[in-house]
Structures are given as structure tokens and as C-alpha cells.
Amino acid sequence: MPIRDADEFDSLVQRKTSGVSDQAEQAPTSPEASAASEVSRAPSPWRLAWQIPALVAGVAGIVVGGMYAFKTSPIPDFHGAMDVAEHMVEEREYEHAIDYANKNVYPYITKGLVAEEDITRYHLMVARAIARGQREKSLNVAENHGNIVTAFEEAVKRGAQLTPEDTADLADSQLALGNVDEALAEASTLPASIRHRRDEINRKVITQALEGPRSQRGRAIEMLTDMLSDSELPADERMWALARQAELLVDQGFPEEAIDKLLRAIPRLTAAEHQEQMGELYVWLARAYMDTSDLASAAVQLERASQVLPPENELQAQVSLMAARILESRNELAEAKERYEEVLVNFSDTHEEMEALLGLAGLYAQRDEHSEAADTYAELVSRLVKGGKHPTVTPAAVAESLMSRFQERFEADDNLTAQRYSNMAEDLFGVDKAPDDIIKAQAEVNQRLAMAALGGSRSALAKLELDPASATLAQKHFRASAQYYRLLADRTVVTDPAAYLSALWAAADCFDRAGDRERAIAAFDEFAKSFPDDPRQPEAVFRLAEAYKAVGELSTAAELYRILIEAQERGDAASAGPFADASYVPLAQTYLLDNDPANDKEAEQKLLAVASGRLGGTNTDSFREAVIELGNLYFQTGQYETGITRLREALARYGDDPRAPQMQFRLGECSRLSALAIDKELGDAMPDAQRRELTDARAERLRDAASAYERVVAAIGNKDERRRT
Numbered sequence: 202m203p204i205r206d207a208d209e210f211d212s213l214v215q216r217k218t219s220g221v222s223d224q225a226e227q228a229p230t231s232p233e234a235s236a237a238s239e240v241s242r243a244p245s246p247w248r249l250a251w252q253i254p255a256l257v258a259g260v261a262g263i264v265v266g267g268m269y270a271f272k273t274s275p276i277p278d279f280h281g282a283m284d285v286a287e288h289m290v291e292e293r294e295y296e297h298a299i300d301y302a303n304k305n306v307y308p309y310i311t312k313g314l315v316a317e318e319d320i321t322r323y324h325l326m327v328a329r330a331i332a333r334g335q336r337e338k339s340l341n342v343a344e345n346h347g348n349i350v351t352a353f354e355e356a357v358k359r360g361a362q363l364t365p366e367d368t369a370d371l372a373d374s375q376l377a378l379g380n381v382d383e384a385l386a387e388a389s390t391l392p393a394s395i396r397h398r399r400d401e402i403n404r405k406v407i408t409q410a411l412e413g414p415r416s417q418r419g420r421a422i423e424m425l426t427d428m429l430s431d432s433e434l435p436a437d438e439r440m441w442a443l444a445r446q447a448e449l450l451v452d453q454g455f456p457e458e459a460i461d462k463l464l465r466a467i468p469r470l471t472a473a474e475h476q477e478q479m480g481e482l483y484v485w486l487a488r489a490y491m492d493t494s495d496l497a498s499a500a501v502q503l504e505r506a507s508q509v510l511p512p513e514n515e516l517q518a519q520v521s522l523m524a525a526r527i528l529e530s531r532n533e534l535a536e537a538k539e540r541y542e543e544v545l546v547n548f549s550d551t552h553e554e555m556e557a558l559l560g561l562a563g564l565y566a567q568r569d570e571h572s573e574a575a576d577t578y579a580e581l582v583s584r585l586v587k588g589g590k591h592p593t594v595t596p597a598a599v600a601e602s603l604m605s606r607f608q609e610r611f612e613a614d615d616n617l618t619a620q621r622y623s624n625m626a627e628d629l630f631g632v633d634k635a636p637d638d639i640i641k642a643q644a645e646v647n648q649r650l651a652m653a654a655l656g657g658s659r660s661a662l663a664k665l666e667l668d669p670a671s672a673t674l675a676q677k678h679f680r681a682s683a684q685y686y687r688l689l690a691d692r693t694v695v696t697d698p699a700a701y702l703s704a705l706w707a708a709a710d711c712f713d714r715a716g717d718r719e720r721a722i723a724a725f726d727e728f729a730k731s732f733p734d735d736p737r738q739p740e741a742v743f744r745l746a747e748a749y750k751a752v753g754e755l756s757t758a759a760e761l762y763r764i765l766i767e768a769q770e771r772g773d774a775a776s777a778g779p780f781a782d783a784s785y786v787p788l789a790q791t792y793l794l795d796n797d798p799a800n801d802k803e804a805e806q807k808l809l810a811v812a813s814g815r816l817g818g819t820n821t822d823s824f825r826e827a828v829i830e831l832g833n834l835y836f837q838t839g840q841y842e843t844g845i846t847r848l849r850e851a852l853a854r855y856g857d858d859p860r861a862p863q864m865q866f867r868l869g870e871c872s873r874l875s876a877l878a879i880d881k882e883l884g885d886a887m888p889d890a891q892r893r894e895l896t897d898a899r900a901e902r903l904r905d906a907a908s909a910y911e912r913v914v915a916a917i918g919n920k921d922e923r924r925r926t
Contacts, residue, residue, distance in 0.1 A: 285301060293337065313381050317359060324355040325361055353371045421449060476511075484506045517547070522557060534567060537564055542557075558581040559602060574606065641704075644707065702735065718751050757789045763788065812827040832851050844877065876899045
């Protein structure tokens with residue numbers, strides 16, 4: 202028998218001050234009791250475990266600690282001591298009874314000094330004290346139940362005959378320990394005089410089966426059938442069993458059978474004495490009717506339930522919920538809202554409150570009150586994230602509702618509201634565990650928001666006109682979108698090649714637009730290698746080259762541009778397409794940036810080839826870039842006269858280009874520096890006519906320069922300060 206410390210007992214239970222309590226206080230004053238008191242210094246073997254677990258010690262501690270007392274003290278009156286302990290139990294002094302017997306009887310049991318009859322009484326007393334003490338305090342401590350079972354079994358092994366109450370207590374503890382068959386076996390022997398204890402155990406077993414895995418439902422069905430076939434079953438128990446039978450049938454998808462059984466049983470029941478139980482039957486009948494889409498009949502039963510149930514009964518919350526759903530189906534949204542709010546006001550902190558929050562959120566969305574809908578969803582999501590549990594209002598169920606709302610707002614181009622819904626759906630799981638549809642939604646809505654920040658334009662030139670705040674916002678959403686697409690690509694790389702291809706391309710595109718060149722390079726490179734036959738292969742190579750150029754990997758970028766150009770020259774249109782023409786200008790730019798003068802001439806030739814219009818015509822982005830880049834090239838290489846010609850052409854064609862002020866400035870510089878060159882030339886000897894001609898040219902260049910500078914000042918002065926670089 203284990204030994205347990207009982208020092209906490211006195212602080213846990215209010216001691217009685219009369220009767221057997223006084224006797225217990227005085228008992229140790231006899232010589233026998235004094236000897237027992239010496240032995241009682243050993244730790245107690247039994248205790249009631251309240252809020253903290255018991256400490257376990259070895260039996261040897263009692264023997265060693267009490268050796269001297271046994272040698273020098275007379276043997277106490279164990280029979281009398283057990284009388285005292287049993288009287289304490291009768292007086293509901295449970296902790297004191299255990300403590301007293303542990304001190305005055307148990308240490309001697311280990312020495313074989315206690316008669317068998319008193320040992321049996323000791324174990325029965327312990328079992329009864331713990332069982333009754335725990336029941337009195339409405340506790341359900343596993344350690345207590347274990348001690349109850351052990352003590353009763355020890356008593357029975359020694360020949361004790363358990364009373365019906367003892368058997369009921371033993372059955373209760375077996376059930377609490379998960380020993381269902383043993384509990385039912387004990388309960389089946391209980392006489393009719395205490396059948397309420399047997400019915401109570403049956404209810405607990407059925408409830409556990411209904412709340413547990415579906416594999417346990419067979420036991421519940423069998424037990425409910427047995428209960429309902431018992432002609433002596435009390436009316437309240439019959440109503441309870443009928444309600445559980447209906448619950449089981451509805452849960453298993455047989456609402457018609459539930460309706461049939463309830464309609465046949467209810468008229469035979471006496472409702473006057475059992476209003477609440479009758480109300481529950483009406484609730485389940487309404488639930489079954491709703492599952493058969495007979496909402497009119499369901500409404501009738503809900504009205505009956507509402508009339509017989511007390512206002513504070515929690516079943517009223519279910520009545521309001523079902524009534525709200527029926528009203529919602531009739532498009533009586535204002536009335537439905539009132540019923541949902543009744544639950545929130547009158548039944549807070551119940552399961553039904555979470556159902557009401559979900560219903561109310563959906564109702565707000567139907568009324569296009571999306572701010573209120575989102576706020577209500579947020580409250581529900583917060584509860585679930587913090588660990589709130591509900592059998593049907595699960596993260597998956599709430600996420601499904603949120604994604605329906607997301608889709609509605611996304612299709613309506615209400616992207617900010619759509620994002621709020623998808624954000625909450627993600628919060629329910631965390632990004633790593635969120636389902637793929639949520640990740641995809643997050644990717645798509647962030648991509649939409651990025652494009653909205655750009656004004657809807659995909660042109661790289663449009664970004665030059667953005668104010669810094671809008672540019673930063675677009676970058677933020679592109680980066681978020683890219684990360685979600687990248688995650689989706691990683692998830693589907695093995696399971697869904699088509700989804701992987703789509704997500705990978707979108708990730709690469711968004712990383713590129715976000716300016717995250719390193720991750721754009723990784724994604725475009727992966728795409729180019731994984732899908733060599735995809736029609737977007739030339740674009741992938743081109744954008745990969747652009748990304749390498751942006752990070753300064755000029756040789757790698759140039760090689761990729763040349764691959765596209767050479768494919769075009771070989772006549773391999775599938776490997777080049779329009780991106781071969783688009784590669785000429787950036788290839789020239791890489792040559793001009795690589796600090797290698799040997800390829801600068803080739804750069805000029807490629808720009809001239811595009812600016813001639815023979816590669817794609819004069820209405821392409823490549824032609825625009827070639828004309829502008831030629832002006833820049835001649836300015837940077839000191840070819841001012843040619844630069845003036847090209848820059849004037851560029852401004853004439855593309856005066857609305859965001860870079861027009863830069864081109865105007867370079868035109869002014871070319872004109873000014875050309876005037877300086879003429880000034881130096883005028884220092885040389887020359888005919889007067891030539892001098893006058895050069896002097897006029899110099900003056901014209903200076904006037905052109907001044908005019909160009911003035912246009913630059915005017916353009917910058919008229920620009921919104923937020924757009925000034």
C-alpha cells in the first residue's frame with residue numbers, strides 16, 4: 202500500500218467542533234492512543250487528492266520510523282479506533298477520518314498487529330471517505346478514483362460485502378478511470394432502490410460515447426435502446442434518452458428517423474413535470490426538421506421549445522440560433538440579426554456564442570456591411586487562435602466562410618476588404634499550415650493591390666512617375682505576393698506540375714517587380730531550367746538577363762541577351778520571339794557599362810540598328826529606348842553635335858516620357874559644351890567669314906542651352922514634390 206502525505210487535510214476541509222470531532226481530538230490522551238500517536242509520525246498511506254498531487258513514499262519508512270514505539274508502547278485499541286474513524290465518516294469528517302485511521306491503525310497493519318476484521322474495515326472506511334468526500338466537493342481527481350478502486354478491491358479481497366452505495370461509488374470511479382466495462386458491470390448489479398445511480402452511470406457512458414470517436418457510437422446506440430425498452434425507466438430519464446437518440450440519429454444523417462421516433466414518443470410523455478426535458482425534445486425535433494429543409498415545421502417546434510424552456514436555459518441559445526438561420530433563409534435579415542444578438546447578449550461564453558458570431562458575420566456580409574462583418578470575424582478568429590474550441594465552429598469552418606467572403610469581395614474589386622478576409626483566414630492556421638487556397642488568395646490579392654498602387658499600369662516607365670509612398674506600397678505588395686506564390690510553388694512542385702508552373706512564374710514576376718533581384722534571378726532561372734518548352738521561355742531568359750544587369754552581373758546578362766539575339770539570327774523564333782529585338786538595347790547598355798572600350802563600338806551599332814526602325818519598327822519600346830540611349834551615348838562620349846541631333850529627336854518623339862527633364866538637361870549640356878568647343882576654335886586664326894559664322898553658331902548654342910535649362914527648371918518646378926527625385 203503506498204504511503205501519502207496528509208498534512209494538507211486540515212486546511213482543506215472545515216473541521217467540525219462537536220460530537221465525533223471532539224472524540225477524535227481526545228482519543229490520543231489514553232495510553233494506547235499515546236503509543237499510537239508516536240507511531241503516527243510516519244507519513245499517512247491514504248489521502249484525498251484535492252488540487253495538487255500526493256507525494257509517494259515507501260512503506261519501509263513507517264516500519265523504521267516506528268520500531269522503538271512498537272518495542273516500548275502497549276498495543277492500541279484498533280477496534281475502537283476504527284469505530285471512531287467510521288463515526289467521522291458518518292459525520293462527513295472525511296479528511297479527519299482518513300488522517301485518524303492512518304495514524305492510529307495503518308502503521309500497525311504493516312506489523313501484522315491488527316485483526317483481519319479491522320483491516321477490512323480500514324479499507325472500506327478509506328474508500329468511502331474518499332468517494333464521499335470527493336463527491337461532496339464535486340471533484341473528479343484521477344488519483345482519488347484510483348485510491349477508491351484500490352481500497353474497495355482490497356476490502357472485497359478480504360471478504361467485505363459492499364453496500365449498493367459502495368458499488369455505485371466503485372462504478373463511478375471505474376468509469377472515471379476509463380474502465381467502462383467494469384463500471385457497467387458494477388452498475389448492473391445495483392438494486393431498484395438506487396437505480397438513479399445506475400441511470401447516472403449509464404448517462405455518463407452514453408455521453409462519453411457520443412462525445413468520443415465515432416467508433417464508440419455503437420455502444421451508445423445499444424445502451425439507449427436498452428434504456429428506452431425499460432418500462433420502469435423514470436420519465437426524466439426517458440426524455441434524456443430520447444434526446445440523445447435524436448442527437449445520434451441527426452448526427453449520423455438520419456433526421457427523418459429522428460422525427461419519426463420523436464413524434465411517436467412525445468404524445469405519450471407527461472410534459473408538465475419535466476418542462477426543460479420536453480423543451481430539449483422540441484429543440485431536437487426542430488433540428489431534425491431543419492436537416493430535412495422543412496423550415497416551417499422547424500419554426501413551429503422552436504416556438505414550442507421557447508415557450509416551455511426557462512429564459513436562462515442554455516437551450517434557448519440553440520432556439521435563437523436556429524430561428525436566426527430560418528429568418529436568414531427567408532431574407533428577413535434584420536430579424537435574424539436580432540436573434541443572433543440575443544445569443545451574444547444572453548449566452549456569452551457558451552458554444553452557441555461562437556456559432557452566433559459566425560452567423561452574424563455572414564449576415565453582415567450579406568447586407569454588404571463588410572466593416573461590421575470583418576470586425577465580427579476578427580472576434581471569432583481571435584478566440585480560436587487563443588485556443589477556443591467548438592465542435593463545429595472550427596478553424597476550418599471559419600476559414601471556409603472567410604474564403605467565401607474573400608471571393609465575393611475579390612470579384613467585386615474590393616481588394617482591401619478581400620485582403621482583410623484572407624489575412625484572418627491565414628491567422629487561423631499560420632502561414633506554414635494554411636491551406637493552399639488561402640495562400641493563393643493572399644498571393645493574388647497582394648498582386649492586385651500592388652498593381653493598384655501603380656495605377657494599373659505594368660509599364661516600367663509608370664513607376665518613374667509614382668510618388669515615393671505609392672512606389673513603396675507597390676513594392677511591399679509585390680514582395681508579399683511573390684513570397685506567397687513562392688510558397689505555393691514549393692508546395693506543389695511534386696503534386697501538381699501545372700500549379701507549380703503557374704505559381705513559380707508569378708513568384709518570379711512579382712519578385713522582379715518588387716526589386717528583389719536576387720530572388721527574381723533564382724525563380725526565373727528555376728523556371729527556365731524546369732520548363733524549357735514553355736512559350737514564356739524567351740521572356741524568362743530576357744527577364745533573367747535584366748535582373749542580372751540590375752545587380753551588376755554584366756557579363757552574365759550580356760551572354761543571355763546574346764543567346765536570344767543569336768536564336769533570332771538562326772531563325773529559331775520559338776527560342777527568341779519579340780524578346781530578341783528587345784535584347785539589342787540592354788545588350789548595348791551592358792557593353793557601355795562594363796568599362797571595356799573594345800565593345801563600345803558594337804554597342805553603338807546595335808543602338809543604331811534599332812533606331813533605324815528595321816527591328817520591329819518605330820512604335821516599339823525598343824525603338825524608344827534606342828533613340829534615347831543614343832542621345833545619352835553621344836553626350837557621354839563628347840560627340841555633342843550628334844548628341845544634340847539625337848536628343849532633339851528623342852524629345853520630339855517622347856516629350857511626355859518621365860525622363861524628358863533628364864533629356865532636356867543633357868541637350869542643354871551638349872549645347873553648352875558645343876559652344877565651349879567653338880569658343881576654343883575661335884582662338885585659332887581663320888577667315889573673317891568663318892569667324893562670324895562660328896560666332897553666330899556659338900551664340901545659338903548658348904541660347905539653346907539656356908532654353909533647355911529653363912525647360913528643365915520649369916518641368917521640375919511643376920512636378921509634385923513627392924515625385925521629385
